Amino acid sequence: MTSHYDLVVVGAGPAGESAAQMAANLRYSVALVERDTVGGAVVTSGGAPTKTFREAALYLNGFEKEAIYGISLAAPPEVLFRPLTTRAHEVSAAMQQATLDRLQTFGVHLVAGSARLEDGHTVLVRSTTGEETRLHGERIILATGSRPLRPASVPFDDPWVFDTEEIMEISGRPRHILIVGGGPVGVEYATIFQALGVPVTIVDTAPQLVAMMDEEISARLEQVFRRRGTEVITGTGMASTQRDGDQLRTILTDGRELRPDALLFAAGRSVDVTALSLDTAGIEIDERGRVVIGERGQTSCPSVFAAGDVTGPALASIATDQGRQAVCGAFDLNFSVHVDRLPASAVYGMPEVARAGMSEQDCKSAAIAYEIGRCELGSTPRGLIAGEEGLLKLVFRREDGALLGVHVISQIASELVGTGQAMIHGSATIEDVLRMAYSTPTYTYGYKLAGLDAMLRFDPDVLRSMRLPSEADRV
Missing domain, CATH: 3.50.50.60 (FAD/NAD(P)-binding domain)
Structure with a gap:
């Protein structure tokens, strides 16, 4: 038996889920194939577990707070481990269920099993019991993700x-x-x-x-x-x-x-597409085994598109965008075809670090004259109240004051960077950074302080030549 769909998506990680949901929302019939867990690494081993560990460790351990208040309310480390792992599994299960609920709401047909291509329009799915199902798609999107790199020189058979x-x-x-x-x-x-x-x-x-x-x-x-x-x-x-x-x-x-x-x-992570039988559809891969795509996600087979880590490991947020882009490419839509060229990236340690836009090193490599504005977040009212340290660093183009980059180290760097990312998307200048009325006490107020610090570094004649306010009447 062969079931027919407008779109068959292989892989239910961030890219595949995004593609399936968008296509279904546009009233295309969609089948989504997954051999393991919907949600991908974000649900099983990456985003959710590590961030859950982080939050639970901060809460149960009172990490470094005893230095502020002079007392420790933390549980002993030997007691913490089991609650942390239990909580991480609970969050992963909840995120998996939320993903399943969204797919059901959008009317996506989920098919469990391993997939391979029979041609540019047919996906053969084999379940764990050996049952086979053929799915015919007018378009196919490959979004099978990546796996942890496992070099042969590392003894992964050791229990530790x-x-x-x-x-x-x-x-x-x-x-x-x-x-x-x-x-x-x-x-x-x-x-x-x-x-x-x-x-x-x-x-x-x-x-x-x-x-x-x-x-x-x-x-x-x-x-x-x-x-x-x-x-x-x-x-x-x-x-x-x-x-x-x-x-x-x-x-x-x-x-x-x-x-x-x-x-x-x-x-690192690696891509393995061997099981997909890409050669049956004439799909090109590069020397590292990644699927080669064009600017709209199209592969060398006209009916097959690809998105996410299978084209090269990247951020989950980028994979999500690529899934949406692949749908637009597959159905020749201009509705939402562009992937964000200025993504924010964050590392969820303690503290977090995050960035959006250009760094000092990027400016030097591109021969762009720049100025830096810094704010020590521990000196802001919010930082003093919480006893938290950190740095907010802004990069401005010297000739016109344009905001080029934002870089943060803080317990909430992943949240703070979004304000700067939005400003860069809006072509903000140093004047825009300064004129915003930020709530206080907040860490976001650090943007004003970093902007003031940058103004001290600008040549006054350059500032006067900017003809401020630049676009202050927009808001």
Whole structure:
């Protein structure tokens, strides 16, 4: 039996869910195929679990608050571990159910099983019981995501060696954990284990933690890590690791030897499309196994489109946009075809770090003259009340005062960065940043203070030549 649909989507992560929901909302008939859990890594091992761990650790541990009030209300670390893992599983289950409810509301037909292409219009789905179903789609969108990178040199068969999906199932609190990878997931889990009282060593081949962030922000994050006793080793990687009694013996590429009793490998994700039989539809992949797409998500097969990590691992927010874009490309729509070229990115450690737009390093590389405005968030009324430190950093173009970038390290950096992202989208200048009436006491008030700091660095003649207010009559 073959069922016919306007659209068949393979993969129910952020990209696939977004594509299915948008197509269904536009009254196309949609089938969505998923072999595992709807919601993808965001629900199972990435976004929800790590952020839940973070929130629970902050609440149960009173992380660093004893330094402010002089007393500790935290539960002992050995008591914390089980409630944290239980809560993370509860949130993942709730998010999965919310995803299922949304798909049902939109009228998407969910099909469970593994998929492969028979041609450019037919998807064969095999269930766990071996039952096969054929789905015919006028258009097909591939959104099968990515998985944690698992190099053959890493002994994942060891019960205390984990990838970023397996770490959710850790059975107890380790005495010392080594985290290989200083990107978002590595940093997030490093801070979680810090809050649980576990000594952490974090290793990364890049010259700084969270290499996608502004250098000054990354340096501040590293200072926080070191102050808490975490060992940070950058500019080197892991050469080998093996079991040695009740410890692991790990050799770094610079010759150093480490002796953790647990290891989390968090150094990237990979794409594997072998099971999809892409050659049956003539779909091109690149040298790293990723599906090659055009500007509207189209593959080399006219009826097949792709979105999300299967085209190259990226942020979940970008994958969501790409799913929407692929639907527009598939049905030749101009309604919402563009992917945000100025996404905000955040790392949910303790503290968080976030960015939107250009950094100092970007400006230097592009030969753009710029000025910087900074606000130490700990000196704002809200920061003094809460006893929280942080930095809000704004990057302005020197010639006209245009806001080019915003960079934050704070307990709520992921929330603060959105204000700056919206300003950049609206072509805001330093005058726009200054004239907004921000509520106080709030951390957002830091934008005004950072703007004032930047004004001190601008040449007064340059400011006068801006003919302020620029577009103050808009609001």
